[in-house]
Amino acid sequence: MKKISIDPVTRLEGHGRIEIFLDDEGEVANAYFIVPELRGFEQFCIGRAAEDMPNITNRICGICPEAHHIASTKALDALYRVEPPPAARKIRELLYSAFFVADHTTHFYALGGPDLIVGPDAPPAERNLLGVLRKIGSEKGKEVIECRRRNHHVIQTIGGRAIHPCSGLPGGWSKPVTEEERREIETAAERNVAFALYSLDLFSRILQGDTAFRESVFSDTYLHRTYYMGTVDDEDRVNFYDGMLRIVDPDGREFARFHPRDYRQHIAEHVESWTYLKFPYLKKVGWKGFADGSESGVYCATPLSRLNAAEGMATPYAQEAFEYFFETFGSRKVDGRYRPVHNRLATHWARLIELLYAAERMLELSRDPEITDPHIRTIPREKPSEGVGSVEAPRGTLLHHYRTDERGVLTRVNLIVGTTHNHAPIALSIKKAAQTLIRKKSIIEEGLLNRIEMAFRLYDPCFACATHSLPGTMPLSVIIRDAQGTVLREMAQYLR
């Protein structure tokens, strides 16, 4: 086998990297997923004024600044022990719903979608947004762009700016919604519902029409039986803005239900010296290495996890889609609730069900008479000390935890973001993909990068968020070594 010699230190700076080691038989001995950067918000936020945090932490990520902004604002509510007036709370959730619509749309059509709509085996030059637009037709293509545009406009209207919105304050929101704005938002929400229904319909047509795709969705290729986490409302339905964190075990039994402020009793982070990104796990089960099953503390926090951890959806169309989803997978009901779906590729489908829920929720809120109430601030009176804020970000639960001195100057900041929760599951999926494609020294090179990318993308990982460092895409290299450590193959490609 041909040897390729590389200098790993200089060549791989700043790249995400997968190192695959083969054993003497040429089978995969292990695969390591290495994240080589750290930007360090947790460090440089120390010493900052707490009220600046929503506008500092939104710069963690230009893809989901809204998630950081809102989680941070909620952490400030907790820190100053203030309850925002109902209108402020609803305005935040309204902005958040518009954001979810925009983000899930982007992922489905521009990032994950190319594999599904254009097909996993299409040439790389076709597997992008342009390829998708060609396939679904320019009319629908325009709608995708229009959907992003109108929701970013809503975000700017409510949050002051389209990227890095600025209106979050402890105890409220800086700017009310006028009646004129409300009407415009309502129209946008109506279109969002129609667009979400179209997207789900498109997905089920692909699922019915494309045998290869159907097989991969239902196959074991990316199947992992893990714990699942998601935020639920008081009736245990999916909620993005607020609620309790619920964890179910691989059989769907409730394992834990807790307020986000108690996260440290349930979640701990494992550290490996070969990567900058940490590995959260369930404290009560323990870190048992990279393994799935109920004996391992590895859990997942994705759109699929949120559905698995909940009893249902809080809006009518989304509830229908939720039931249809679990029925299609033949999930039996236990204690009146569907058992988890473990097929990771189903995450794409779950994402669309969430898209529909976000659109319906946005419509509800835009029609809520209270949304235009100008009373949007409660002035904090308490001395700050500690606060946790949490939301469901598109990629998983987002936790902001602050401690301050009594002037509200930060002394400690801890952030656990969506992608980080899924770090161990992503590593599991990568290893499994590698094992299917590397057998007895034969490496299916074409398929390999593709499958590894698919394993990645279904989690919609965001490494800007995770390392608070890398941009939303990253150059990824895959290195395969034999049992002697010799490099057999090195492949690189930008991941989106």
Added chain:
Amino acid sequence: MADKPKFAMYWAAACGGCDIALLGINEKILDFAEAFEPVFWPCVMDGKKSDIEGLADGALALTFFNGAIRTEEDEAMARLLRKKSAVFVAFGSCAVEGCMPGLSNLSSADDHLITVYLDNPSTTVTDPAVVPRLSTRVAEGELRLPGLYDTVRSVRQTVDIDYMIPGCPPEAHQLEAVMELFMGTSGLPEKGAVLGAGTRALCEECPRIRSWTGREQRRLRFRRLYEIIPDSTRCLIDQGIVCMGPATRGGCTALCPGANMPCIGCYGAPAGVADQGAAMLSALASITDAGSAGQPEEAMQREVEAAFEPIVDPVGTFYKFSLAHALLNRARPASPVTDEAADRKGKGRA
């Protein structure tokens, strides 16, 4: 196909917001894609560094570089793209003046490692050997990690740039104008120019009514942002809220004051101002009453201190976006925790 001028956009230590901002110009981006051929743009298309390496020097007609310089890779990409580009633009606050990553310069790389892995609420690590390090032996072989730079720099501090576009991120209406400029035939401005922004302070375009300029000094007490509900028509500084408007370049149409929030300075200093934070401090000092003539020195001191007391984090308030370019800059790095860390620091400084 006739040869279109080639375009590249790259992100170093960035959040992705700058790329999203450029895509956010909607229909205009299609005109731009007609006029230019994007050859390298990781956010949008596949592309390899080797493709860029293979180009002749100056072969890229236009490059937008966003993000700060944090790693060797960031720096190498900035140098490579500079060399290959006829016009090289520092795009966005991170590239122009360091932005949030620049706040890292308040602590050392080791401080970061300690905070994230050792002294952290959700990790259970007590052994410094588990902290990420340059080389780790695992059962199957060796795994390596790059070191972290101790100091974050802007792109402008790293390579020779032709233009800069400020903003975090730059606003869409400004970007449309910039793209028109590059697509047009009327020639480009002088090297070093700031594009997509005004020259004067943001206050000039803010519709709020100001009373502090031109008046004699008066007693002003600052307030924490959450302490009051500001009137939406009067200048925020008049109401005791620190708004960076006087020391920030205009061009965004005063979006944050428009949302009843203060400007936090993302467009950097106005033309002719070297240090944004120092400019802001002197603007505030000039309008804060330092007592009346004949008052004892100490009493005056106390009054000034009382007025400024609510500004609990002057560095983060005045230099949120421009610390990498502040005249007074570096914090002294802490002593290394481990030999690896020492190694890493040595490497970081290289």
